[in-house]
Amino acid sequence: MRLTDEQWAVIQPLLPHPTKTTRRGRPRRDDREVLEGILWILRTGAQWSELPRAEYPPKSTSHERFQEWNEQAVFPLILAALYEQLEDQELLDLREAFIDGTFSPAKKGATKFGPTKKGKGSKIMIMVDANGIPLAVQVCSARPAEVTLVQETLEASFGLDFPKRLIGDKAYDSxxxxxxxxxxGIEMIAPNRRNRRKTQDGRPLRRHKRRWKVERTIAWLQSFRRVRTRDEVKAVNFLAMVQLACILILVRIISG
Incomplete structure (x- = not known):
């Protein structure tokens, strides 16, 4: 997957600059080349061994750089920096936000997964602003109810600002x-479950009809096959892939 010059101009300043060493060996491969190789894996869902050698750096180089950036928490730092850019450009709308979860079937011996009616897998929790821009993302076992994961998702926010209203489906009626x-300072808006007393109605509840915005963002995430189906054994690696997908979404918005 190739980045446009405009997209690379947004990402490049946010990547760490490795310190120079006197150790002899091959020169370090260009970050843009390596990142595009990682993005090819993210988009296609292919194994690292299938990375086309004629187009991208070797699989060992790409995988090692992915692990290096992940261990250095580069992806969360990039998301935080992009969040600030979105704020500066007044592209965020925190008057309301939407929250939802999506299931990713887990392969291999993955950690942080749980059995559900859909099989074994992980749950991706995501919160988006009023325009559908990702604000927070986290990965957890698919077993816990989504209503118990809201606080953790808020804490996984790319920035420090909470929305005024948080809108979810019936799963968040509590x-x-x-x-x-x-x-x-957050108003939770969710339609009542059938067996619950009526606590919400009228004008605030009509905001629920705009939940298609978070569903659209989930569809964007699932367009990356490495996110749609979990192949990573380690939960931190799967989360990094999800974060990288969010980075691409934000970069496309910022670069126009």
Whole structure:
């Protein structure tokens, strides 16, 4: 997958600059070449061994650089920097946000996965702003109910600003969650489950009809096959792939 010059201009300043060493050996491969190889894996979902040698650096170079950046927490730092750029360009709308989870079947001996009716897998929790721009993402076992994962998702925010309203589906209908978020200055809006007393109605609840924005963003994430189906054994590696997909989404918005 190739980056445009405009997209690379956004990403390049945010990548770490390796310190020079006197150790002899092959010169370090260009970051752009390596990143494009990693993005090819992200997009196609192929194994590292299938990376086309004629177009990208060797699989060992690409995988090692991915691990290096992941261990240095480069991807969360890039997301935080992109969040600031979006704020500076007044592209974020935090008057309301939407939250949802999506299932990714786990292959191999993956960690942080759980059995569900859909099989064994991981859950990706995502929060987006009023325009569908990703604000937070996290990976967890697919077993816990989404209502129990809201606080962790908020803490995984790329920035420090919380939305005024958080909108979810019936899975988020909970008096406990409403009270918990109220202490954070967030109004939780979710339609009531059938067996619940009616606590929300009228104008605020009509905001729920705009939940298609988070569903659209989930579709964007799932267009990356490495996100749609989890191949990484380690949860930190799978999260890095999801974060990298979010980086691409934000970069496309910033670069126009």
């Amino acid at each position: 008096d406990g969650l409403d009270e918990e978020l109220r202490h954070l």
